[in-house]
Amino acid sequence: MMTYKTLTAGLLAASMLTAPAFADDMTMVKEVDVDVELEDLANANAAAHWTMIEDDLENAIVERLVGRTDDEGVRISIDIDEIELANTLQNAAGVADSSLSGRVKILSPNDNSKFETYDLSVAFDQAILFLPEGFDVTALTTDSKEYYDGMIAAFADHVVKRLDG
Structure with a gap:
């Protein structure tokens, strides 16, 4: 009978053996640049609330790229063109979806x-x-830290997952 410890040890050993093979398939990255023209955003409240989005999104992407940086790597350039924040009433009624594009x-x-x-x-x-x-x-509102962090994390996650997809 296989115990939890035996199974865990086996999985760890297998992952250590296959990790270098996956490393060769990963796209390496040299630079990440995010650009946001706050005056072009569709929602004035979003522009006022999300003033640090360039740095925060760059940092969220870079955090997901630990071990994947190289001077010969690709450059990721992102131009945020829309931040649409539905207000709490709209979200509850399903009238508008909040998005980051x-x-x-x-x-x-x-x-x-x-x-x-x-x-x-x-x-x-x-x-x-x-x-x-x-x-x-x-209890979530569009001006809460958790809302902001979730939107930034979701966008960054999609960018990094698509690198190798």
């Missing part, structure tokens, strides 16, 4: 297969996954 460009000076441009939009229903465990979603 932008154009993502992956550029490589060394590898012609590592070029990509795509539009990414993250709705709040995706950001719920990044809220603290046990957080009361019914």
Whole structure:
């Protein structure tokens, strides 16, 4: 009979053996740049509330790239073009969805297969996954730290997952 410790030890050993193989398939990154023109955003309240989004989104992406940086890596450029914040009443009524949208460009000076441009939009229903465990979603408002952090985390997560997809 296999015990929990035996199974865990086996999984750890297997992951250590396969980790270098996965490392070769990962896209390495040299630079991450996020640009937001706050005056172009669709929602004036969003522009006023989300003043640190450039730095926060860059940092969230870089945190997910630990061990994946290289001077020969790709450059990730993101132009956020819309932050649409539904107010709490709209969210409760399902009238409007909150979203964070932008154009993502992956550029490589060394590898012609590592070029990509795509539009990414993250709705709040995706950001719920990044809220603290046990957080009361019914108490959430668009101006709360948890809401902001969840939207940033969801966007960053999608960008990094798509690098190797």
